[in-house]
Amino acid sequence: MIHWFKQNLLSTKTFYKTSSYFLPWISTAFIVCFIYGLIGGLFLAPADYQQGDGFRIMYVHVPSCFTAMFIYLVMAFCALLTLVWRIKIAAIAMSCSASIGASLTFLALVTGSIWGKPMWGTWWIWDARLTSVLILFFLYLGFMALRSVIPDHQNRDKACSILALVGVINLPIIHYSVNWWNTLHQGSSFAQLAKPSIAPTMLYPLLSMIVAFFLFYSLILLIRMRNEILLRDIKSQWIKEALTC
Amino acid sequence: MNPKRKKKLIGIICILLLLSGAISLALYALKQNINLFYMPTQLLQAHVLPNQTIRIGGYVKKGSLHYDSTGNGVTFLITDNKNDIPVEYHGILPNLFREGQGVVTTGKLSAKNKFFAQELLAKHDEKYMPWPLAQSLKGSKS
Numbered sequence: 406m407i408h409w410f411k412q413n414l415l416s417t418k419t420f421y422k423t424s425s426y427f428l429p430w431i432s433t434a435f436i437v438c439f440i441y442g443l444i445g446g447l448f449l450a451p452a453d454y455q456q457g458d459g460f461r462i463m464y465v466h467v468p469s470c471f472t473a474m475f476i477y478l479v480m481a482f483c484a485l486l487t488l489v490w491r492i493k494i495a496a497i498a499m500s501c502s503a504s505i506g507a508s509l510t511f512l513a514l515v516t517g518s519i520w521g522k523p524m525w526g527t528w529w530i531w532d533a534r535l536t537s538v539l540i541l542f543f544l545y546l547g548f549m550a551l552r553s554v555i556p557d558h559q560n561r562d563k564a565c566s567i568l569a570l571v572g573v574i575n576l577p578i579i580h581y582s583v584n585w586w587n588t589l590h591q592g593s594s595f596a597q598l599a600k601p602s603i604a605p606t607m608l609y610p611l612l613s614m615i616v617a618f619f620l621f622y623s624l625i626l627l628i629r630m631r632n633e634i635l636l637r638d639i640k641s642q643w644i645k646e647a648l649t650c
Numbered sequence: 651m652n653p654k655r656k657k658k659l660i661g662i663i664c665i666l667l668l669l670s671g672a673i674s675l676a677l678y679a680l681k682q683n684i685n686l687f688y689m690p691t692q693l694l695q696a697h698v699l700p701n702q703t704i705r706i707g708g709y710v711k712k713g714s715l716h717y718d719s720t721g722n723g724v725t726f727l728i729t730d731n732k733n734d735i736p737v738e739y740h741g742i743l744p745n746l747f748r749e750g751q752g753v754v755t756t757g758k759l760s761a762k763n764k765f766f767a768q769e770l771l772a773k774h775d776e777k778y779m780p781w782p783l784a785q786s787l788k789g790s791k792s
Contacts, residue, residue, distance in 0.1 A: 451780035451781070452780065452781070453778050453779065453780070454779055454780060454781045454783070454784030454785075455746060455774060455784075456746070456774065456778075460778055463778070485659075485662065488658065488662060489655050489658050489659045489662065490655060523744075523745060524744070524745070524746055524772065524774055525744065525746075525771045525772055525773070525774075526742075526744035526769075526770065526771045526772060527769075527771055530686070530771070531686075532686040533684050533685075533686070570662065570666060571666075571669060573666075574666070574669060574670045574673055578673075578677070585677075586681070586684045586685050586686065587685040587686050587687050587688075587689065587707060588686050589686055589707075589754050589771060589773055591773065591774055591775050591776045592775075592776045593776060594776040594777070594778065596776070602775075602776050602777040602778070603777070603778040603779075604778060604779040604780055604783055606780065607778050607779070607780070
């Protein structure tokens with residue numbers, strides 16, 4: 406059955422063709438969520454009772470951190486598919502995700518730092534949450550470095566998969582760091598999923614921004630994967646046909 | 651599943667489990683170093699040398715905050731609702747600093763268990779709400 410999947414649904418050719426139908430839908434949904442999130446977060450949501458307007462940086466900080474962690478999870482899953490089932494499309498998805506994840510982790514670190522200075526009183530502190538997210542950033546950079554030094558596709562995918570799988574251990578550490586250790590960073594506002602400790606008027610734009618960031622990731626990922634497929638399969642007949650018509 | 655793939659999958663899962671076991675043991679052993687600060691109760695149990703730079707954290711006890719005559723020094727009690735540590739600090743206070751607020755402070759413990767702070771950071775919680783809601787919650791509590 407897996408063989409059938411590989412031959413049909415998961416082939417680079419099918420992916421290239423079907424993904425083009427999704428692109429406009431994902432872009433539209435992204436723009437809608439992003440605009441509502443921005444207007445809602447910057448204007449509609451009321452100022453916070455203790456942080457005033459300063460809390461609004463949350464509308465970039467939280468979604469970028471969530472998405473950065475999610476991207477790593479996707480990469481680890483793709484790594485497993487690459488190592489065990491040798492699914493080509495998974496290896497492509499994995500390597501195209503890395504730089505998006507790195508940029509979002511960087512964004513989370515920078516916005517966190519800008520938020521930390523006025524609220525906490527410091528740009529940076531070596532607490533468990535901040536340090537583990539910095540490690541996530543280094544994992545992404547390490548992945549990209551490893552990817553760029555091995556010229557051969559197969560070996561490169563294999564080595565990168567191993568790195569991605571090992572690094573996945575960092576994800577639960579990031580998530581639980583605020584519970585396991587004493588940290589300056591506050592606990593999760595979503596600890597009780599049914600009853601988040603954010604007032605609804607502030608919460609909806611945040612959720613919309615989170616969805617927007619996930620859509621943004623899928624959009625950029627699809628575009629990059631399509632380019633990567635063109636690069637890898639450049640000599641095959643179907644690409645010549647697809648590009649000429 | 652193809653036996654070769656099955657073997658590979660089991661191998662990968664075993665390696666991941668072993669690795670996460672090793673990392674959790676290491677993190678557990680380093681617990682005291684990873685903790686950013688001592689809470690007052692933890693501090694009383696810990697063996698801290700006098701003049702050793704440490705961080706303590708907790709809440710500013712209500713009613714304990716006093717400004718000195720020069721206006722740039724404060725004394726207050728840090729509490730975890732079980733034990734208190736008196737703290738003295740001279741310098742710029744973060745905006746969020748007030749009674750009842752979580753704080754993390756770096757400094758040295760004197761022989762008389764008084765803490766001389768060199769750096770004072772405010773901690774905020776994970777709750778976000780607009781002013782009116784916060785005031786109505788406060789009203790319903792008191």
